[in-house]
Amino acid sequence: xxxxxxxPSNKVTEKGKDVELRCDPISGHTAxxxxxxxxxxxxxxxxxxxxxxxxxxxxxxxDRFSAERTGGSVSTLTIQRTQQEDSAxxxxxxxxxxxxxxxxxxxxxxxLTVL
Amino acid sequence: GDSVTQMEGPVTLSEEAFLTINCTYxxxxxxxxxxxxxxxGEGLQLLLKATKADDKGSNKGFEATYRKETTSFHLEKGSxxxxxxxxxxxxxxxxxxxxxxxxxxSLIVHP
Numbered sequence: 001x002x003x004x005x006x007x008p009s010n011k012v013t014e015k016g017k018d019v020e021l022r023c024d025p026i027s028g029h030t031a032x033x034x035x036x037x038x039x040x041x042x043x044x045x046x047x048x049x050x051x052x053x054x055x056x057x058x059x060x061x062x063d064r065f066s067a068e069r070t071g072g073s074v075s076t077l078t079i080q081r082t083q084q085e086d087s088a089x090x091x092x093x094x095x096x097x098x099x100x101x102x103x104x105x106x107x108x109x110x111x112l113t114v115l
Numbered sequence: 116g117d118s119v120t121q122m123e124g125p126v127t128l129s130e131e132a133f134l135t136i137n138c139t140y141x142x143x144x145x146x147x148x149x150x151x152x153x154x155x156g157e158g159l160q161l162l163l164k165a166t167k168a169d170d171k172g173s174n175k176g177f178e179a180t181y182r183k184e185t186t187s188f189h190l191e192k193g194s195x196x197x198x199x200x201x202x203x204x205x206x207x208x209x210x211x212x213x214x215x216x217x218x219x220x221s222l223i224v225h226p
Contacts, residue, residue, distance in 0.1 A: 004158070031212065042204070042218035043159075056213060091158055103149065104214065106158030 002026065004107035006092050012113045013082055021077040021110045025094030032075050033095070033104065034067060038088040046090075049075060050097075082114045117142045121205050121217035128195055128224050136190040136220045138179075138205035146209025148172075148181055148188040153202045153219070162190075162203070200224045 005024045013019050025032050034046040045059040049069045060066070064082075069075040079086055089111050093104040122137040140148065147166045151159040163172030168183035177192045188205060202221050208214040 033213075043216040045213055048213055050212070093159075102208075103161040103164060104151075104159075106151075106160065108156070108158045 004092060004094050004105050006090075006107035006110050008110060009108065010111045010113075012115065014115050015084060016081055018078065018080045019082055019112065021079075021090050021112070023075045023077070023092030023094075023107060025073065025075070025092070026105055027073075028096070029094035029105070030072065030097050031095040031102070032069060033093045034075070034077050035091045035093065036061075036088045037091055037109070043091070046077070079112075082112075084114045087112055087114045117146070117207060117209065117211070117215040119205050119207055119215050119217035121203075121220050124202075124219075124221035126220060126222050128222070130197055130224055130226050131194045132224075134190070134192040134195045134199075134222070136203055136205075136222070138188045138190065138217060140186050140188065140205075140207050140215075142186075142207055142209050142215075144210050145183075146207040148179070149206040149208070149214070150177070150179055150188070150190050151204040151206060151216075153204065155201070159204060195222070195224045197224045197226055 007022045032049040036044040047067050048056040051072045064080045067077045089109040091109045093106045095102045118141045149164045150162040152162045153159045163174040165172040165181040171180045179190045202219045204219045205217040206214050
């Protein structure tokens with residue numbers, strides 16, 4: 001079956017512009033996560049959705065970052081007024097339900113480059 | 116809070132060598148433990164997992180045993196292949212809906 005998909009796969013933008021990153025989770029997965037992976041670094045948690053609500057936004061690095069999820073499915077991560085330090089790979093993952101036992105299914109990521 | 120510590124890489128091996136990547140954790144309660152693998156240009160994918168003490172997860176020749184007494188979940192493979200070259204992440208999930216990942220260990224296998 002279809003896995004998690006993300007678009008675009010690559011995005012190059014100029015400093016100060018806004019960008020939108022999209023994630024299509026596996027159908028039926030109620031939990032959705034966004035992570036950021038900078039070069040040579042581990043995963044930085046950004047935000048978690050359960051259905052359409054976000055119980056945990058603690059990882060969003062600044063108020064320039066926001067995310068929404070509609071219909072319990074597609075999610076969009078928006079970065080306003082991008083800065084060079086926002087350059088990274090943004091990974092989305094979904095899970096049948098959040099919790100101790102469930103693995104996460106990751107998308108291929110969106111590589112964001114801010115010039 | 117929860118944390119996961121992995122050995123720093125890169126780990127460089129010759130084909131057919133024995134692999135160990137160390138992972139230790141700190142958590143309250145009894146977390147589930149995972150190893151994920153990330154091949155170049157791809158997202159992470161689950162390699163194996165264990166949900167309780169003394170469980171052994173295994174997949175594709177890789178193994179890891181949940182050791183509560185040493186709070187460890189070391190990844191091992193008896194004979195690595197060039198195709199195993201990737202970044203390996205140890206992770207735990209316990210008491211929260213947000214898993215905790217280690218920083219990742221890069222493995223490079225030479226022919």
